[in-house]
Amino acid sequence: MDLKIREAQKKILGVFSKFAKSFALSGGTALELYYLHHRFSADLDFFSPKYNISEIEKLVSAFQKVVGTNMNLKEELSVEGKARVRFYIASVKGTKRPLKIDFVEDVVVLKPRIRKFKGVRVYDVENIYLQKIVAIAGLKPELDEIGRSISKGRREARDVFDIYMLSKKIEPLHLFLQKVSNHLQRGMIHWYRTFSRQDLKLALLDLDIYEDKFDSKEMLIYLENEIKKFIEEVLK
Structure with a gap:
């Protein structure tokens, strides 16, 4: 600090x-x-x-x-x-x-x-939670190189870490995602499928995280499981 x-x-x-x-x-x-x-x-x-x-x-x-x-x-x-x-x-x-x-x-x-x-x-913390989802997923859908509509945000490590902690302490991510718009849901799924695990791990080293035993691998597994849970519930 x-x-x-x-x-x-x-x-x-x-x-x-x-x-x-x-x-x-x-x-x-x-x-x-x-x-x-x-x-x-x-x-x-x-x-x-x-x-x-x-x-x-x-x-x-x-x-x-x-x-x-x-x-x-x-x-x-x-x-x-x-x-x-x-x-x-x-x-x-x-x-x-x-x-x-x-x-x-x-x-x-x-x-x-x-x-x-x-x-x-x-x-309120739920408002900030939504803002953090937007930071990762993107505010508005954009077209990719083959014309598909995708949502993509800034993808900063600090936003990912904040969502991880919000999911653990405030409300699990797979439940919170059920309350946001469809394009934000798609944006989070797109992030999960495309983000670089290695780049994120390196970027996390620059954060001043208070938890001494923080494990980036554990965080990634947790977030991936939350996204998978959300996808499974949507497909029910």
Whole structure:
């Protein structure tokens, strides 16, 4: 764990608890701090279906004051048909790792359930679970090289690990998949059939996982069994 980044995160969340109106914390850090306590997550991901620019600017201004450094707008995405996103980055004294803060228009969970932890607005764990499925499966179906409709997401190791822990601690994956759309179900099955086991194992080494005895092979077997269970139940 990067203690300097964690200290900065806590300061920012303290301010966020006072000034946030529509945005709420989601993603890996929300899972780590409030639900799973499974791995260190360095980024702060704030989501809102409303995506209020004025609110973003007010929050960033307040964040800068509490951490004592500028937060630079690294990138802004605004593409028709896709989520709007603002990426901010700031240096933190005492660490080489930058603090990254994202403000994301939520086009997946249009009416999120918001919980509060010491005043901090946080997405309900089932909403985050769905977002993680979308991260792996892809938001919209695409055509492959021979014209078949497939769903494919970013396939980051952290998302796979998060789904693994969500499946073990919140709800088994084969049951949760029964509640999502058909294209997300197909996307997860496509991921299961095509992802590189070796690449995933290597990428997992870069994660700061808290469980000392974590076994990537055990994780892969578990997830494969969950997907197989889901397929078997669909075919009944």
